[in-house]
Amino acid sequence: MKIAFSYPPIINSDGQKAMVSQNRNVQFFMKPTYLLPIIQGQAATWLRDMGYNVFWDDGNSQLKTFDCWYLDLIEASPDVIIFESTTPVMKFYWNIVNKIKSDLPHCTVIMTGYHSMRKPQETLRRSYADVVLRSNHIDFVLQKLIPYIDENSQWRENCPIEGLVIRIDENNFHDTGNFKQIETLDLSPDVDRDLVQWKNYAYENGNFLQTPGTYATSVVRDCMFGKCSFCRYNGPDLTFSMRSVQKSLDEYQKLIEDYGAREIFDDSGVWYRGAEAREFAQGIIDRGLNKKDCYFGFNTRFGYLEEDTIALLAKANFRFVLVGLEAADEETLNRLNKGYGPKDSEQNLKLYTKYGLFPHLTIMVGYFWQTREQLNTTIDTVKRFMFEGLARTLQVTICTPIDFTPYHQECIDQKMLLTNDYDDFDMSKLIVKTPIPHNDYYDAIRNIYGIAFHPKFIFKQIQFLFKFKKRDWQFLFTYGIRAIRRVRQHIFNLTKQQKNKVIK
Amino acid sequence: MLHKVLEIRNLTATAYVLRIERKKVSFKAGQCFNLGLKNSGVNREYSIYSGENDSCLEFLVKEIKEGIVSPSLRQVTLGEEINLHGPYGSFVIDPIKIKQVKFYFICTGTGIAPFHSFIRSHPNLDYQIINGIRSLNERYDYDEYHPLKITTCISREKWAGFHGRLTAYLPEIPIDTKSIFYICGNQKMIQEAYVILRKKKVSGNHIFTEAFF
Ligand SMILES: Cc1cc2nc3c(=O)[nH]c(=O)nc-3n(C[C@H](O)[C@H](O)[C@H](O)COP(=O)(O)OP(=O)(O)OC[C@H]3O[C@@H](n4cnc5c(N)ncnc54)[C@H](O)[C@@H]3O)c2cc1C
Ligand code: SF4
Numbered sequence: 050m051k052i053a054f055s056y057p058p059i060i061n062s063d064g065q066k067a068m069v070s071q072n073r074n075v076q077f078f079m080k081p082t083y084l085l086p087i088i089q090g091q092a093a094t095w096l097r098d099m100g101y102n103v104f105w106d107d108g109n110s111q112l113k114t115f116d117c118w119y120l121d122l123i124e125a126s127p128d129v130i131i132f133e134s135t136t137p138v139m140k141f142y143w144n145i146v147n148k149i150k151s152d153l154p155h156c157t158v159i160m161t162g163y164h165s166m167r168k169p170q171e172t173l174r175r176s177y178a179d180v181v182l183r184s185n186h187i188d189f190v191l192q193k194l195i196p197y198i199d200e201n202s203q204w205r206e207n208c209p210i211e212g213l214v215i216r217i218d219e220n221n222f223h224d225t226g227n228f229k230q231i232e233t234l235d236l237s238p239d240v241d242r243d244l245v246q247w248k249n250y251a252y253e254n255g256n257f258l259q260t261p262g263t264y265a266t267s268v269v270r271d272c273m274f275g276k277c278s279f280c281r282y283n284g285p286d287l288t289f290s291m292r293s294v295q296k297s298l299d300e301y302q303k304l305i306e307d308y309g310a311r312e313i314f315d316d317s318g319v320w321y322r323g324a325e326a327r328e329f330a331q332g333i334i335d336r337g338l339n340k341k342d343c344y345f346g347f348n349t350r351f352g353y354l355e356e357d358t359i360a361l362l363a364k365a366n367f368r369f370v371l372v373g374l375e376a377a378d379e380e381t382l383n384r385l386n387k388g389y390g391p392k393d394s395e396q397n398l399k400l401y402t403k404y405g406l407f408p409h410l411t412i413m414v415g416y417f418w419q420t421r422e423q424l425n426t427t428i429d430t431v432k433r434f435m436f437e438g439l440a441r442t443l444q445v446t447i448c449t450p451i452d453f454t455p456y457h458q459e460c461i462d463q464k465m466l467l468t469n470d471y472d473d474f475d476m477s478k479l480i481v482k483t484p485i486p487h488n489d490y491y492d493a494i495r496n497i498y499g500i501a502f503h504p505k506f507i508f509k510q511i512q513f514l515f516k517f518k519k520r521d522w523q524f525l526f527t528y529g530i531r532a533i534r535r536v537r538q539h540i541f542n543l544t545k546q547q548k549n550k551v552i553k
Numbered sequence: 554m555l556h557k558v559l560e561i562r563n564l565t566a567t568a569y570v571l572r573i574e575r576k577k578v579s580f581k582a583g584q585c586f587n588l589g590l591k592n593s594g595v596n597r598e599y600s601i602y603s604g605e606n607d608s609c610l611e612f613l614v615k616e617i618k619e620g621i622v623s624p625s626l627r628q629v630t631l632g633e634e635i636n637l638h639g640p641y642g643s644f645v646i647d648p649i650k651i652k653q654v655k656f657y658f659i660c661t662g663t664g665i666a667p668f669h670s671f672i673r674s675h676p677n678l679d680y681q682i683i684n685g686i687r688s689l690n691e692r693y694d695y696d697e698y699h700p701l702k703i704t705t706c707i708s709r710e711k712w713a714g715f716h717g718r719l720t721a722y723l724p725e726i727p728i729d730t731k732s733i734f735y736i737c738g739n740q741k742m743i744q745e746a747y748v749i750l751r752k753k754k755v756s757g758n759h760i761f762t763e764a765f766f
Binding site for chain 1: 587589592593594595596597598617619620621636638639641642643644740741743744747748751756757758760761762763764766
């Protein structure tokens with residue numbers, strides 16, 4: 050049985066490519082970051098280990114045009130294709146599934162991703178997809194489903210595996226129930242780096258301070274906190290699960306020693322905290338991996354890491370810490386269920402930078418309740434943090450309700466959504482009613498990105514470089530160029546948006 | 554939000570109940586809050602232990618010796634304020650189901666906390682707790698449960714009742730598959746209990762889980 054894990058290049062009318070993988074909010078960029086989809090990678094590895102003929106078909110990272118990707122796929126003629134999609138590209142996916150089903154009628158198309166997971170029937174009605182997965186545990190479900198399909202001709206009617214909605218015919222679907230099982234993550238294999246052609250993802254990634262970089266097999270599936278209202282990792286059917294520290298350490302060692310990785314980033318919603326974080330950092334030190342010129346990074350939330358843990362992480366060569374600063378006012382933090390207060394962020398950032406970690410802030414604007422005062426609080430706080438050297442880099446996005454998260458549902462219930470067209474959910478514009486004009490939020494984003502070019506900030510960066518253990522000017526230059534390119538791409542999208550298509 | 558600590562009730566050498574002022578906080582039984590020392594910038598999740606109508610908020614905490622937040626909360630002096638955020642989460646009971654079905658609450662250690670909250674909030678609940686602990690002294694506030702509605706599995710101490718892990722007891726008992734099952738505690742237990750229930754033909758739609766660690 051031949052199985053394709055496919056990511057089609059999705060290119061908009063401005064020639065920008067969509068970044069889809071790794072459960073990210075889709076954004077279109079001229080020079081996108083290629084993110085290695087970890088769970089898909091684990092699923093592919095697992096099925097390959099079970100003897101299936103798996104091929105990794107990421108048209109984006111393989112730099113294919115859409116036509117070239119499509120022709121190659123049809124020529125390969127897989128028995129099963131697995132796609133990952135999310136709200137803003139659902140319509141694209143429904144069309145592509147139908148096209149594939151007409152060219153390869155015997156191919157089974159399996160849809161994964163948080164949008165179809167929340168609305169499986171919709172995808173089965175709007176396209177000829179055969180199966181929709183109702184869980185993010187793609188690896189665990191597929192390693193049961195694929196052999197079942199392989200061995201049972203009546204699989205559509207009889208499949209007992211949970212977490213699926215299966216097409217029986219045009220109008221009838223077999224729902225096998227919610228997938229709620231917490232899996233022992235250690236059972237799922239490490240991503241086979243050769244199978245996914247890891248080097249295709251090793252350079253163009255803003256999260257890498259040095260290259261080649263790679264994403265580790267995530268240590269936490271879903272999120273231990275899992276309560277933030279705008280986030281996909283929030284739902285009654287989701288409970289986090291965690292990998293063992295020693296298994297992850299083994300993978301890091303292999304990535305450094307066998308593959309020459311110089312940066313390893315873990316893209317779990319939130320990485321280990323407390324005892325596990327300390328055990329991991331200590332493990333890196335004990336194995337001497339902190340002396341191999343490789344940096345480590347992860348996502349965290351304010352409130353999870355305290356001083357001793359941060360100090361140990363820094364000693365172990367951790368650098369890049371990506372942390373959400375979704376707002377700086379109490380009301381918004383509470384409404385978003387962030388679980389911390391405005392003061393906590395500053396306190397945490399002071400500790401991160403005290404020990405030489407590089408905090409990267411992910412900021413959002415444009416909540417349907419966000420007043421001018423709240424918006425200004427965010428801008429002022431971010432500026433202060435950047436000028437005081439409490440954070441090194443940042444990214445600002447428009448909060449876009451997607452994938453039926455609680456925030457999305459709240460927008461629907463309170464009639465705040467300005468559009469039902471999924472194409473509009475691509476984060477390029479505000480799609481909710483707001484108390485102040487949309488342009489004010491766009492100006493805020495521009496204003497925040499403008500910090501990168503402010504003399505005070507540039508001075509702080511140079512000052513920091515002299516304190517930085519590794520005085521590698523070339524590194525800062527390359528990283529700086531990449532950061533500036535990212536800023537320009539975001540600003541291009543905003544300008545385009547302000548000129549073209551403001552939704553009223 | 555800052556809340557004054559009213560009482561720290563020590564249950565064992567490693568477990569305590571933290572009682573804080575309620576102020577105007579409303580929550581659903583089974584939800585959790587984030588707690589941390591004032592100005593520490595660090596917090597952790599704790600399931601609510603008290604009932605929806607109780608005058609104070611209570612949390613059942615296991616002190617992890619090498620931990621950060623759980624030992625520090627125990628050191629707080631009475632009257633001192635701690636930080637609280639929440640409530641959060643959807644590990645709650647559907648009120649419509651209360652009169653219709655039986656509930657099984659499966660838990661290890663402090664995983665009993667949200668069930669204590671369920672029982673205090675919904676006095677008419679038809680429930681059965683299956684509680685896995687290591688020693689007899691971990692039967693926290695045992696008197697508050699109807700003696701016939703709580704089964705204790707003790708793994709590291711011989712006693713008159715079931716000696717062994719909860720996951721050894723669960724396969725042995727008859728289970729009404731129409732019941733609703735809530736499982737709370739460590740991931741390994743949850744995973745094993747889930748598999749046992751599925752083998753007993755309980756639908757995945759009838760199982761709800763909350764992992765602490
Ligand atoms: C949704 C949710 C609800 C929770 N509710 C409760 C609760 O009601 N009562 C409670 O005591 N804890 C609860 N926890 C666990 C709690 O959040 C902390 O993880 C725990 O108090 C340890 O924090 P720490 O800072 O002291 O130690 P850390 O340094 O963060 O970690 C210490 C170690 O203890 C382990 N650990 C965490 N919790 C427990 C536990 N209960 N028993 C044994 N080992 C543990 C961790 O895996 C870690 O290895 C809950 C966790 C979650 C995610
Ligand atoms: S902490 Fe981060 S990953 Fe977790 S629920 Fe919140 S936003 Fe999502």
